[in-house]
Amino acid sequence: MTLDIRTLEPGDWDRWFSALELAFGGVREAPQEREFDQSVTETERSIGVWDGDRVVGTAGAFSFRLAVPGGALVPAAGVTMVSVAPTHRRRGILTSMMRRQLDDVRALGEPLAVLTASEPEIYGRFGYGIATLQLGAEIDSTRVRLAAPAGTDDVRLHLVDGKETLERCEELYARLVPQRPGMLARLETWKPGFLVDPPEDREGASPLQCLLAERDGELVGYARFRTKPDWDSAGPRGTVKVQHMDAVDAAAQTAMLRHFLSMDLMAKVELRNRPVDDAWQHLVSDIRRCDLRLRDSLHLRPVEVGAALEARTYRTPVDVVFEVSDPFCPWNEGRWRLTGDSLGASCKRTEDAADLSLSVRELGAAYLGGFTLTALAAAGRVRELRAGALASASLAFGSDVAPWLPHGF
Numbered sequence: 001m002t003l004d005i006r007t008l009e010p011g012d013w014d015r016w017f018s019a020l021e022l023a024f025g026g027v028r029e030a031p032q033e034r035e036f037d038q039s040v041t042e043t044e045r046s047i048g049v050w051d052g053d054r055v056v057g058t059a060g061a062f063s064f065r066l067a068v069p070g071g072a073l074v075p076a077a078g079v080t081m082v083s084v085a086p087t088h089r090r091r092g093i094l095t096s097m098m099r100r101q102l103d104d105v106r107a108l109g110e111p112l113a114v115l116t117a118s119e120p121e122i123y124g125r126f127g128y129g130i131a132t133l134q135l136g137a138e139i140d141s142t143r144v145r146l147a148a149p150a151g152t153d154d155v156r157l158h159l160v161d162g163k164e165t166l167e168r169c170e171e172l173y174a175r176l177v178p179q180r181p182g183m184l185a186r187l188e189t190w191k192p193g194f195l196v197d198p199p200e201d202r203e204g205a206s207p208l209q210c211l212l213a214e215r216d217g218e219l220v221g222y223a224r225f226r227t228k229p230d231w232d233s234a235g236p237r238g239t240v241k242v243q244h245m246d247a248v249d250a251a252a253q254t255a256m257l258r259h260f261l262s263m264d265l266m267a268k269v270e271l272r273n274r275p276v277d278d279a280w281q282h283l284v285s286d287i288r289r290c291d292l293r294l295r296d297s298l299h300l301r302p303v304e305v306g307a308a309l310e311a312r313t314y315r316t317p318v319d320v321v322f323e324v325s326d327p328f329c330p331w332n333e334g335r336w337r338l339t340g341d342s343l344g345a346s347c348k349r350t351e352d353a354a355d356l357s358l359s360v361r362e363l364g365a366a367y368l369g370g371f372t373l374t375a376l377a378a379a380g381r382v383r384e385l386r387a388g389a390l391a392s393a394s395l396a397f398g399s400d401v402a403p404w405l406p407h408g409f
């Protein structure tokens with residue numbers, strides 16, 4: 001079998017994307033979704049593997065900028081659309097695409113690669129660590145009440161046309177990005193995607209609705225949601241499905257959540273993807289009736305260890321030598337001295353004795369401050385070689401704000 005691996009050429013997209021759909025179960029996307037996916041595909045960064053004239057492997061990348069601790073927006077390849085034809089699996093095609101892609105990312109000078117995984121088991125072998133979690137909740141709105149922080153009653157809510165208000169919402173989102181590690185600065189091409197709403201995907205729920213929260217005429221929050229009516233013999237038991245919600249403070253968020261919790265004919269509010277430190281958890285009357293669920297979200301790989309560790313800041317002063325193993329990207333292997341604080345950092349190669357030993361995957365897991373080096377050491381994934389080094393480095397890597405990826409890609 002001779003396989004050819006190359007980037008897409010004009011005219012390849014439809015066949016390439018159809019191969020991806022087939023690998024994901026064979027369901028063709030709705031036309032408006034497909035149109036959007038084509039519009040955001042960065043053709044020159046999309047790899048196809050060809051067996052003759054058939055596409056048997058796909059992998060793409062978005063040129064993202066990712067918020068990191070300290071607020072910098074760091075270039076990051078957003079790995080996406082990865083698939084191998086069902087007839088060609090377990091012969092190393094994914095591995096060859098990951099090889100090619102990480103070499104390309106390095107050549108582009110992006111210090112990080114990130115992804116969300118269809119199955120979390122796939123990407124650890126390529127150096128990706130789970131860096132953020134997402135919180136889901138199903139709140140019993142017949143029982144749960146929400147306390148209101150000061151300022152909640154000053155917030156005015158409006159149901160609006162999502163398209164007409166898209167720019168205002170995007171401006172608010174852009175202000176929030178540097179405040180929370182894990183958020184992605186919006187690419188211009190992505191903006192319309194948040195309103196793509198094919199009827200085929202609604203599963204009996206309403207079209208997307210948009211709620212704005214304003215205080216003194218200023219936008220302080222917005223949410224996109226659906227309602228799904230449900231009638232049984234006991235009466236109306238509908239669900240409010242909150243797809244996305246951003247707010248500048250707890251009062252704005254509470255005003256929107258209170259609205260959802262008090263909607264007529266609805267018995268449940270579903271929050272799909274929230275930060276693990278979301279404020280409402282401290283305001284609900286009964287956390288057990290919120291049915292919280294955690295799952296992995298952003299997987300992160302330092303592509304250039306030195307540049308990646310220099311791109312963020314550190315909560316406390318740090319001076320530590322890492323012994324890094326990285327068999328898939330051997331240019332990262334060896335010892336690195338990281339010195340830094342809340343203002344900046346330097347990370348250079350060193351011959352000095354190592355303080356901590358770990359693989360690049362653990363560096364990825366700890367990078368945004370979502371998992372501590374101490375917890376990774378407790379799991380045997382980080383080894384302390386100098387007493388005291390673990391506690392101080394772990395503290396420095398932490399983030400007061402939980403890292404969070406607000407949407408998939």
Ligand SMILES: CC(=O)SCCNC(=O)CCNC(=O)[C@H](O)C(C)(C)COP(=O)(O)OP(=O)(O)OC[C@H]1O[C@@H](n2cnc3c(N)ncnc32)[C@H](O)[C@@H]1OP(=O)(O)O
Pocket residue numbers: 023024079080081082083084085088089090091092093094095096115116117118119121122125
């Ligand atoms: C960011 C994203 O786009 S996530 C989307 C990923 N794509 C999908 O889930 C679509 C359906 N699945 C597929 O298309 C394929 O099965 C893929 C892409 C996951 C794997 O492709 P393959 O070409 O079969 O992988 P490849 O042969 O290179 O496997 C490399 C290693 O990963 C392992 N592996 C591959 N897929 C999986 C999996 N789903 N779960 C666990 N291990 C896996 C293989 O066993 C192999 O291990 P080894 O090196 O110890 O032998």
